[in-house]
Amino acid sequence: MFYEVQIYDVVRVPPNEITDNVNEMIEKILLNNYVGMGGKEYGIIVTIKSIDEISEGIMVFEDGGVYYKVKFTAISYFPNISELTYGFVSSITEFGAFINIGPIDALVHISQIMDDEVSVSGREALIGKNSRKVLKVNDMVKARIVTVSYKGVSNVRIAMTMKQPGLGKLEWLEQKKKSGK
Incomplete structure (x- = not known):
């Protein structure tokens, strides 16, 4: 907010x-x-x-x-715990995705991306093993803030989740809405 x-x-x-x-x-x-x-x-x-x-x-x-x-x-x-926010994927790492939510990049850990085992395809994409869902740089997402940590004036860390219902890549949410699931 x-x-x-x-x-x-x-x-x-x-x-x-x-x-x-x-x-x-x-x-x-x-x-x-x-x-x-x-x-x-x-x-x-x-x-x-x-x-x-x-x-x-x-x-x-x-x-x-x-x-x-x-x-x-x-x-x-002021990032608030449980706040829903939109952002875009700014980078992919072996441990998750960084989401730009305006003034800061927040981390979505690989375990919080989707309800599927996720593999990393270089620094380009995260891919669901069974669902074949792909998350890559510049994808728009909807996520929830789960933790905020202030470690000094230039080191604010935010962790988010995309696993809960209604969260995830916007394209996935649109597909789910169209299929009625």
């Missing part, structure tokens, strides 16, 4: 990045420092929506940078 979050921080502007446009230089640093980062408090930051307050700059002795207290609004993705 996506939310707006308010964040307070002190931003250091290095001497070589100081310009007359304070808003622009602060925004550049915030985008660089925050977008793609994640944690329990703020989720995964997708973008900076607005800079709401900037204090007067403060210079510290023997540091050429300028420090600003900043309040800003960010758009953040």
